[in-house]
Each structure stands twice: as C-alpha cells, then as structure tokens.
Amino acid sequence: MDLAQKCTRRLAAGLLAGCALYAADPIITIRSKNLFPESITSTADGAIIIGSFGTSTVWRIPPGENIASQWTDASANKGPLLGVLADEKSGRLLVCQAGVKTFDLKTGAAKESLTIPTANPFCNDLAVRNDGAIFITDTTGAKVFMFPKGATAGVEVASDPLLAGADGLAFLSDPDKLYVNT
Numbered sequence: 314m315d316l317a318q319k320c321t322r323r324l325a326a327g328l329l330a331g332c333a334l335y336a337a338d339p340i341i342t343i344r345s346k347n348l349f350p351e352s353i354t355s356t357a358d359g360a361i362i363i364g365s366f367g368t369s370t371v372w373r374i375p376p377g378e379n380i381a382s383q384w385t386d387a388s389a390n391k392g393p394l395l396g397v398l399a400d401e402k403s404g405r406l407l408v409c410q411a412g413v414k415t416f417d418l419k420t421g422a423a424k425e426s427l428t429i430p431t432a433n434p435f436c437n438d439l440a441v442r443n444d445g446a447i448f449i450t451d452t453t454g455a456k457v458f459m460f461p462k463g464a465t466a467g468v469e470v471a472s473d474p475l476l477a478g479a480d481g482l483a484f485l486s487d488p489d490k491l492y493v494n495t
Contacts, residue, residue: 339379343372352438354399354406356418362406364397371397371408371421384421387414396438396449403445409436413449413460413467428466429458440482440491448491450479457482457493 341361343350349367356362359376362384371394373384385406387394392411399418400407406416411434413427427447429436435453442448445462448470455476458467471493481494 341379343381351395352397354397356399356401362397362399364394366393369394385416390414398439400441407439409439412436425465427460430467438481440484442484443488448482450482452479
C-alpha cells in the first residue's frame, strides 16, 4: 500500500469516527412556534438556557436532558429579548430586554431591573467582569454601558461611531480588556 492510499484510509477513518461522534450527540428539542433563539448560555452543571427573540421567553434544558421547557416569560416587558448570560457568582440570569432584567438562576423568578440611562436603549449583549460589574452593548446608540456591582443604573463607558451595531462582548483572561463585536 503506497503513502497516498494510507493517507486516504486514515482520512476516511477519521471522518467516519468524527461522524460517529457527531451522530451520538443528542438533538435538542424546543417545542415553540416563532421561537427564534437569539442567545444561549449555560451553567457549570450543564443546564442550557436559551433566550427567544420571537416570543420574549426564556427556555431551559436541565443537565443531561435534551428537551427545553419554558422557564420564564418576559413578554410583558418592553422590547425584544436578546442577550442572556448565566452569572453564577451572583446567582442571576441576566437578560437584555430594553434594559437589563435579572432572574434567579435556580428558579427563574424575576428579580430586579437595571436601567440603561439613554432614550430607547437597545441592549443586545452582556458580559460580567470578575469584580461583578456588568457591561452591555447599546447597539443602536453605539455605546457600551457598565453597571458597577450592586448598581441598578448604568454608566456610559464608551461611545463612538465605530460602536454602531455593537453586538457581542466578552472578557478573556485580562479583566481590563473588554472585547466588543461590531
């Protein structure tokens, strides 16, 4: 067997093994019309939490399961439901919906609302710094706001035309560097 045949067989075996692994993954089922899952987060125990733009509801898949159940209904709140983030340090689920709505991470019960100090905010995504401060993008306002730990009103920390359309944000290993996707 020449080198080309050996490489071809190894490639085919690798592809088949990869397909077998993928086929073993469970299919997640969400029984909802017009769901349009806009954001997803998870907890350390393996629960998956999904925010629905289409229904302004939050869905949860318990650890080890593959069927989502509606967990919270935020449809009475103003604005589309966009980013969701499980903040396990504070025990809250953070949800972008005009401002920031918070829910108990264990029960889904509504907690406080955080106010973005601007007209018609479009909260799109959230990140939490290691000190507990929450950062959010205001997509249409081309701004980033911060809520110091424990605060219910945000403070503008960045405003620039380059932030127009700002969406995702994240902290990596350096808590002084916030990465913003536009």
